[in-house]
Amino acid sequence: MRIHIITYGCQMNVYDSRMVASLFKGEGVEETDNPEDADIIIVNTCSVREHAERRALGRISSLQKLRREKPELVLVVIGCMAERLGDNIPGADFFIGPRKYDRLPETIREIVSSKQYAVSSPSGIVTLLNSSASTGQVTFHPIRYRYRVNGINRQYAVGSMRVGATSRLRKPPHPYPEPDRGVTAFLPVMRGCDNFCSYCIVPYVRGKAVSRNPEDILDELRYLKERGVREVALLGQSVNEYRYGETPFRQLLRMVDKESSGVRIRFLTSHPAYMNDELIEAIAECNSVCESVHLPLQSGSDRILQLMERRYSVDEYRHWIRRLRDRIENIAITTDIIVGFPTETEEDFKKTLDIVRKTRFDFAYMFMYSRREGTKAAGFSDGVSLEVKKGRLERLIALQNGITREKNGELVGKEVEILIEGKSRREGLPMGKTRTGKEVIIKMQSEKCKVRNVKMGECVNVYVESISGWTLIGKTLE
Numbered sequence: 311m312r313i314h315i316i317t318y319g320c321q322m323n324v325y326d327s328r329m330v331a332s333l334f335k336g337e338g339v340e341e342t343d344n345p346e347d348a349d350i351i352i353v354n355t356c357s358v359r360e361h362a363e364r365r366a367l368g369r370i371s372s373l374q375k376l377r378r379e380k381p382e383l384v385l386v387v388i389g390c391m392a393e394r395l396g397d398n399i400p401g402a403d404f405f406i407g408p409r410k411y412d413r414l415p416e417t418i419r420e421i422v423s424s425k426q427y428a429v430s431s432p433s434g435i436v437t438l439l440n441s442s443a444s445t446g447q448v449t450f451h452p453i454r455y456r457y458r459v460n461g462i463n464r465q466y467a468v469g470s471m472r473v474g475a476t477s478r479l480r481k482p483p484h485p486y487p488e489p490d491r492g493v494t495a496f497l498p499v500m501r502g503c504d505n506f507c508s509y510c511i512v513p514y515v516r517g518k519a520v521s522r523n524p525e526d527i528l529d530e531l532r533y534l535k536e537r538g539v540r541e542v543a544l545l546g547q548s549v550n551e552y553r554y555g556e557t558p559f560r561q562l563l564r565m566v567d568k569e570s571s572g573v574r575i576r577f578l579t580s581h582p583a584y585m586n587d588e589l590i591e592a593i594a595e596c597n598s599v600c601e602s603v604h605l606p607l608q609s610g611s612d613r614i615l616q617l618m619e620r621r622y623s624v625d626e627y628r629h630w631i632r633r634l635r636d637r638i639e640n641i642a643i644t645t646d647i648i649v650g651f652p653t654e655t656e657e658d659f660k661k662t663l664d665i666v667r668k669t670r671f672d673f674a675y676m677f678m679y680s681r682r683e684g685t686k687a688a689g690f691s692d693g694v695s696l697e698v699k700k701g702r703l704e705r706l707i708a709l710q711n712g713i714t715r716e717k718n719g720e721l722v723g724k725e726v727e728i729l730i731e732g733k734s735r736r737e738g739l740p741m742g743k744t745r746t747g748k749e750v751i752i753k754m755q756s757e758k759c760k761v762r763n764v765k766m767g768e769c770v771n772v773y774v775e776s777i778s779g780w781t782l783i784g785k786t787l788e
């Protein structure tokens with residue numbers, strides 16, 4: 311039996327997909343890259359913007375062809391959209407959202423056993439009950455479940471069944487998912503979010519904020535190191551809000567730094583309302599913690615920030631940028647910005663452009679506001695037309711992209727340390743990132759300098775020679 315996993319959304323989803331793969335592995339199910347070879351397909355979804363949901367729904371709908379050709383195929387929808395829409399998503403057999411992930415091992419066992427049954431007896435539930443009842447091994451579970459009759463028709467039932475004989479309670483190979491992104495990996499330190507920014511669906515689909523025990527985090531860090539990981543990104547929706555008992559985030563960073571033995575540490579996403587000087591001190595002092603902070607601004611207008619319920623002013627935001635830049639030399643600061651929030655005027659938007667111009671972010675993710683049913687802002691009357699939103703987004707992107715290019719260009723002629731993490735897309739040349747998260751491609755045939763071969767996971771010093779688009783091109787130094 312094999313699974314194929316399709317992932318949308320944020321880093322947390324990328325991690326969760328690995329977790330699911332590892333749980334299936336524990337049940338004896340291997341992964342395949344090819345959906346056509348799969349017996350079970352998992353679609354891990356995102357709800358943050360309408361566009362993200364539309365993409366996942368489109369994919370689920372295009373998988374129906376495979377499902378018709380192969381009636382025994384099981385399609386499972388997980389992630390934030392499964393939480394939000396549940397069984398209102400057409401064309402899938404199982405749904406499980408992040409708030410119920412503590413039941414993932416059990417659900418996966420259900421899926422595997424129902425699947426084993428579906429193959430052995432395509433005549434449906436009656437046969438299942440009869441044949442299994444005769445061995446006395448049917449157990450019911452109070453979850454909602456779809457099943458097939460005659461291999462094709464799908465009916466809906468409350469309660470699911472597990473066939474005892476086929477449900478071997480195997481243990482996963484390891485409590486932590488295996489890293490599969492080469493030398494870099496994600497490590498969630500907290501889940502959920504209680505901030506309820508007025509536009510955001512995440513608190514509804516991910517549940518309340520829960521921080522992980524630091525001992526458990528350190529244990530997973532050691533596990534990743536043993537498997538050759540050289541860079542770990544600590545994840546949380548509002549990661550600087552982490553607190554486990556008496557341990558705040560700054561202390562967790564120091565503990566992780568001590569345990570890191572040279573592995574690079576990143577963390578995201580930081581919320582401006584939870585910044586503090588002690589945390590900045592910890593980032594500055596911990597050698598393995600990279601000089602890079604992702605600090606979403608969202609808007610440059612205090613009025614809009616208030617409507618967004620972000621709990622900081624533009625001045626406070628700028629204060630933290632100054633503190634970070636004063637204390638940490640060459641720190642890279644990246645951000646997220648939303649344009650077209652309900653009632654945003656041209657004047658509000660110009661304030662966003664103004665702070666973007668003044669702050670000179672290294673990089674920004676820029677979005678058009680997307681109304682999310684059930685959030686507070688969904689009740690605000692919009693008043694910004696799609697055309698205006700599009701126009702603002704274009705202007706913002708043009709401004710920031712120019713800044714991103716200039717900021718990257720500042721590295722030309724400088725020496726930087728990069729961690730080799732893969733190959734460039736076009737030419738297959740070794741590619742790595744600086745501690746500040748900028749991509750550098752190593753040119754192999756440098757005219758004068760003989761370039762030595764570099765290995766994945768190696769930290770090398772590179773002289774940046776030029777920039778092409780945004781990408782920096784360099785040569786190794788010996």
Ligand code: SAH
Binds near residue numbers: 512548581681
């Ligand atoms: N927890 C993180 C990430 C949240 S989602 C944080 O607080 O920053 C990532 C980004 O998506 C957000 O920072 C925000 O800029 C954007 N976003 C969230 N909800 C949105 C919505 N309804 N419409 C448009 N962009 C949104």
Ligand code: SF4
Binds near residue numbers: 511
């Ligand atoms: Fe959403 Fe705000 Fe939480 Fe980020 S901090 S996940 S934007 S509610």
Ligand code: F3S
Binds near residue numbers: 319357
């Ligand atoms: Fe999307 Fe859920 Fe992440 S809504 S951004 S996948 S937390």
